[in-house]
Structures are given as structure tokens and as C-alpha cells.
Amino acid sequence: MPALSIHSLTKKYDSHPRVVAISFDVPRGVICGFVGPNGSGKTTTMRMLLGLVKPSSGSAEILGCPLTEPSSYLAKVGAMIEGPAFYPKLSAHKNLQYLQRVSGARVDHGSIEEALARVGLAGRGQENYRGFSLGMKQRLGIAAALMSAPELLILDEPTNGLDPVGAREIRELIIELAQQGFTIFISSHLLEELELMCDYFVMIDAGRIAFVGSARTLRSTQEQTLVVQPEYDVDLSLLVHLALNQGYLTRVENEYLQIFQTRDQGAEFNRLASEAGITLKHLQITTPSLAQIFFKAQRE
Amino acid sequence: MSGLLFSISWRVARGDLLKLRQPRLLVGVLVTLTIFTAAMNYVSFHKRSDQSLLAGYELSLSFFGVLVICLCASLTAQDFSQGTLRNLYLRAPHRLGIMCGKFLAAALFIFTLNVYLVALSLICAHLHGESFANHSLAAIAQEALRGFLGNCALGVIGGALGFIFASAVIAIGVGLLWSLVIESVLTASEPRIAPWLPIVNCINLAQSSQKGLAHMTLVHSASVTAGYLALILAIGFVIFSRSEIS
Numbered sequence: 007m008p009a010l011s012i013h014s015l016t017k018k019y020d021s022h023p024r025v026v027a028i029s030f031d032v033p034r035g036v037i038c039g040f041v042g043p044n045g046s047g048k049t050t051t052m053r054m055l056l057g058l059v060k061p062s063s064g065s066a067e068i069l070g071c072p073l074t075e076p077s078s079y080l081a082k083v084g085a086m087i088e089g090p091a092f093y094p095k096l097s098a099h100k101n102l103q104y105l106q107r108v109s110g111a112r113v114d115h116g117s118i119e120e121a122l123a124r125v126g127l128a129g130r131g132q133e134n135y136r137g138f139s140l141g142m143k144q145r146l147g148i149a150a151a152l153m154s155a156p157e158l159l160i161l162d163e164p165t166n167g168l169d170p171v172g173a174r175e176i177r178e179l180i181i182e183l184a185q186q187g188f189t190i191f192i193s194s195h196l197l198e199e200l201e202l203m204c205d206y207f208v209m210i211d212a213g214r215i216a217f218v219g220s221a222r223t224l225r226s227t228q229e230q231t232l233v234v235q236p237e238y239d240v241d242l243s244l245l246v247h248l249a250l251n252q253g254y255l256t257r258v259e260n261e262y263l264q265i266f267q268t269r270d271q272g273a274e275f276n277r278l279a280s281e282a283g284i285t286l287k288h289l290q291i292t293t294p295s296l297a298q299i300f301f302k303a304q305r306e
Numbered sequence: 307m308s309g310l311l312f313s314i315s316w317r318v319a320r321g322d323l324l325k326l327r328q329p330r331l332l333v334g335v336l337v338t339l340t341i342f343t344a345a346m347n348y349v350s351f352h353k354r355s356d357q358s359l360l361a362g363y364e365l366s367l368s369f370f371g372v373l374v375i376c377l378c379a380s381l382t383a384q385d386f387s388q389g390t391l392r393n394l395y396l397r398a399p400h401r402l403g404i405m406c407g408k409f410l411a412a413a414l415f416i417f418t419l420n421v422y423l424v425a426l427s428l429i430c431a432h433l434h435g436e437s438f439a440n441h442s443l444a445a446i447a448q449e450a451l452r453g454f455l456g457n458c459a460l461g462v463i464g465g466a467l468g469f470i471f472a473s474a475v476i477a478i479g480v481g482l483l484w485s486l487v488i489e490s491v492l493t494a495s496e497p498r499i500a501p502w503l504p505i506v507n508c509i510n511l512a513q514s515s516q517k518g519l520a521h522m523t524l525v526h527s528a529s530v531t532a533g534y535l536a537l538i539l540a541i542g543f544v545i546f547s548r549s550e551i552s
Contacts, residue, residue: 059550
């Protein structure tokens with residue numbers, strides 16, 4: 007049973023569709039990156055999954071429970087959506103204590119301190135939330151999401167406002183949580199960051215799903231670029247002829263030859279060059295980054 | 307269903323009491339009420355001699371009522387403006403339960419403040435040399451209970467305004483404008499409609515010795531207040547249950 011199973015979920019505002027009949031599954035135990043440009047419907051989708059917004063049509067199951075009954079699954083879901091939100095005049099500790107009380111759990115000061123320490127806020131619990139930096143607020147938001155030991159974490163831009171060290175710490179924490187069996191559904195506009203931790207992706211653009219699948223599938227569907235450089239510059243034109251004869255698209259940039267739309271053909275081209283008496287000084291296969299894949303998908 | 311509603315209401319109320327207990331808010335409210343009530347007691351005992359022990363308390367109830375409207379409006383509306391409502395909903399996914407919990411917390415807070423005001427007024431009366439022998443405990447309890455019920459009604463109005471407008475500034479503004487200006491103008495310009503105005507009836511419910519409105523019985527005020535509360539709560543719930551939580 008997938009952690010999330012969404013069927014034709016649609017949200018319209020005044021007949022303007024924000025999310026258009028999206029359907030996808032997120033398997034359990036993965037870190038799923040939810041990728042899309044601003045205004046593509048990421049947050050609206052997350053808000054629908056949490057019962058904060060009613061969908062216009064469609065259905066979904068969250069941890070096997072229907073979307074229409076948020077009370078049946080929300081106790082098993084930890085979430086930080088649209089940034090952290092806490093009472094500014096209460097301390098971090100009191101804010102988490104408030105959430106423990108509201109969730110019906112017994113107030114456990116030890117677990118609160120543990121949650122704070124887990125996100126790097128050890129010793130800062132008695133400070134007022136109002137005085138926190140944006141990064142500290144984000145960390146407190148993640149601590150609050152982790153407090154109920156959820157099976158599914160839904161995080162909207164969790165590293166927003168964090169410095170590189172803080173972002174790496176949160177990334178490591180998310181990877182650690184996934185290793186413990188949590189399913190994490192995470193949106194971010196920092197694609198490089200998602201690339202480092204996600205093993206599953208859902209791409210959304212203008213409210214429509216552009217891709218759903220594992221990171222490996224995503225990359226395997228992408229064409230690679232072969233970058234080669236002959237030992238002697240005079241051989242470059244010969245290499246171009248070789249590539250064109252094989253039907254490849256090519257481009258020469260400085261003393262490098264780029265051969266597009268290849269798929270694991272590095273060895274074959276190396277052999278061809280060798281048979282033609284050309285020694286290659288440099289041979290590199292480049293795979294597009296998530297950002298490049300994403301921008302390409304957007305253009306298409 | 308009712309068990310779940312009660313459970314969620316109680317959880318929300320416990321959470322909100324943590325907010326209401328924050329030292330700056332609590333001390334601020336207590337200091338303000340102490341100064342005002344002490345002043346009202348001083349004025350009351352120096353101007354009149356034939357009065358109840360809680361005369362100062364009754365005089366301070368109008369001010370307390372205004373404070374209660376502001377507190378309850380901000381208690382509910384701030385969750386919308388600060389975005390904390392989504393935290394609340396994710397842990398207590400029951401909108402009626404959230405509403406009831408907030409009103410329960412407000413009622414407990416008003417009860418505590420009311421007890422404090424009564425005690426303060428009794429201390430002031432004692433310091434002024436008033437004899438307790440001429441007053442029955444039942445009469446004092448009845449006055450205190452009326453004060454509590456009247457202010458609870460004002461608190462419900464304030465809290466419902468918070469749910470309706472989802473903004474503390476607007477909810478407090480509308481509450482104050484209605485209670486301090488509009489009802490005063492309406493009462494002055496058309497005295498016949500005064501017995502049918504919500505705040506007038508809440509105050510009448512709270513103050514047993516209110517003058518000039520002798521034709522408004524306790525039953526009348528309680529009935530009119532109940533009607534208004536039912537109406538504003540229904541509007542608040544319909545709006546809250548249909549609104550998106552952002």
C-alpha cells in the first residue's frame with residue numbers, strides 16, 4: 007500500500023484551475039521530491055493532502071485512509087507547510103508543549119528537549135519564538151513535525167532560510183529519518199538539494215503532473231552528452247566526421263567535441279576513434295542535473 | 307461523536323490556557339483590572355452608602371466586558387493571522403471541536419478573572435470598613451455568577467467575531483465599535499430598541515443593579531442574549547467550517 011495515492015485530484019479557485027486532475031502514488035519509505043516552479047500547485051496539493059483545503063474533485067488515500075477523513079490519518083502525519091507558524095510570545099519549548107497538549111499527548115518535557123536537540127536547537131528552548139532567526143524558525147517547524155513520531159512527513163520548503171551548514175544538517179536529518187522507515191514528501195525550489203537526498207520524484211508544472219517515478223528512472227529517460235577531446239587538436243575535425251557518420255548530433259566547443267543524445271555509447275565511440283587512429287585525451291559522459299531536466303520539461 | 311468532540315475541545319482548551327497563562331498577558335490583564343476595580347470601589351464607596359459589597363465589582367464589569375471582547379476576539383482571530391490555525395487543525399482535525407475548545411478556554415479564563423475581581427472587590431469593601439454581616443453569601447455568589455455569565459456571553463461574541471473576520475484587528479474593531487458606539491447611539495436615539503440589543507442585554511445579565519433598564523428582567527436578558535449567541539455562533543461556525551485553513 008503506497009503512502010500516498012492520489013487520483014484525479016483537482017482544485018479550482020473561481021473556475022481557475024490551480025491543480026488539474028493530478029494522479030500519482032508515492033511508495034512507502036522513500037524521500038519523494040515534489041518539484042515545480044512557483045505557482046505550479048505544490049503547496050495547494052500539500053494543503054489538500056492535509057485536509058486544510060477541500061479539493062474540487064478527485065480522491066486520495068493517505069496511509070490507506072481516505073482524504074475525506076483527515077482525523078483518521080493526521081495523527082500519523084507530521085507536516086510543515088507554508089513555513090513555520092508559532093506563537094511569537096511563547097518560547098520554543100512552550101510552543102511545542104502547546105502542540106503536545108493539543109494533540110492529546112501527555113506533556114513530556116524530555117521529548118520536547120529531544121526534538122529541539124534533534125534539529126540543532128538544544129539549549130534554545132526557553133527563548134521566545136519572536137526572537138528566532140528564519141533558520142531557527144524552520145528548525146522549530148521541523149521539530150514540531152517530528153514530535154508525534156509520524157509515519158509520513160510532509161515538508162514544504164524545509165530548508166528555506168537556512169545557511170548551507172544548516173541546510174546540510176536538515177538534509178542529513180531527513181535522510182536519517184528515511185533510513186528509519188519514515189516516508190517523506192518534500193517540496194523545494196532548491197533542485198540541487200532535492201537531487202542529493204530524494205530517491206523518488208513527482209514533477210508538477212502549471213497544475214499538471216510532468217513526471218512521476220524513481221530518480222533512477224528519471225535519469226535513465228534522459229539522454230546523455232558525450233564530451234570528447236582528441237590528443238591532437240588537428241584530429242578534432244576528423245572526430246566530428248566520425249560522429250556525423252554515425253548519425254549523432256554534435257557541437258564543437260573550444261577543443262572539445264560534444265555529442266548529444268547518446269546513451270552509454272562512450273565505449274563505442276572510443277573504439278571508433280581508436281580504429282580511426284585518434285587517441286582521446288578526454289572522454290566524459292554527462293547526465294543532465296535535475297534542474298536541467300526540470301527546465302527542459304518546462305520548455306516542452 | 308460527542309466523545310471525540312469533547313476530547314478535542316478539552317485538548318484545544320488546555321493548549322489555549324497555556325497561551326492565556328503567559329506571564330506578560332496575565333500580569334497585564336490583572337494589573338489593569340486591579341487598578342480599574344480598585345478605582346471603581348473607591349468611587350462607589352465614597353459616593354453611596356446603601357449598596358452591596360460588590361458595588362465596585364459591578365461598576366467595573368462594563369470595563370471587564372470590553373476587555374473580555376478584545377481578549378476573546380484576539381484569542382480566536384490570531385490563529386488565522388499568525389498561521390497557527392493549521393498547526394492546531396493538523397493535531398485536532400475537528401473544526402467544531404476547535405471552536406468549542408477556544409470558547410471553553412475563554413470561559414475558564416473569564417471565570418478565573420471573575421473570581422479575582424470578586425475577591426478584590428470584597429477586599430476593597432473590607433478595607434473601607436464595610437460589614438460582611440449584613441450580606442448573605444448566596445447574594446454575593448449570585449452577583450458573581452451573573453457577572454461571570456454576562457461576561458461569558460460577551461466573550462462568545464468576541465470569539466465568534468474572531469472566527470467571522472479571521473483578523474484580530476477587524477474583530478476587535480467591530481466588537482468595540484458595536485459595543486461602545488453603535489449600541490450607545492441606538493439606545494440614545496431609540497430607547498425602545500434598547501431591550502433588544504445584544505450588548506445591553508449581556509451587561510444587564512451581568513449587573514443586577516443596573517439602573518434605567520428595570521423593565522428588562524433577567525429572563526428577558528438571558529433569552530435575548532441566548533438568541534444572539536446562537537445566531538452569532540451559527541454564523542461563525544458556518545464561516546469557519548467553509549473557510550480554507552491557510
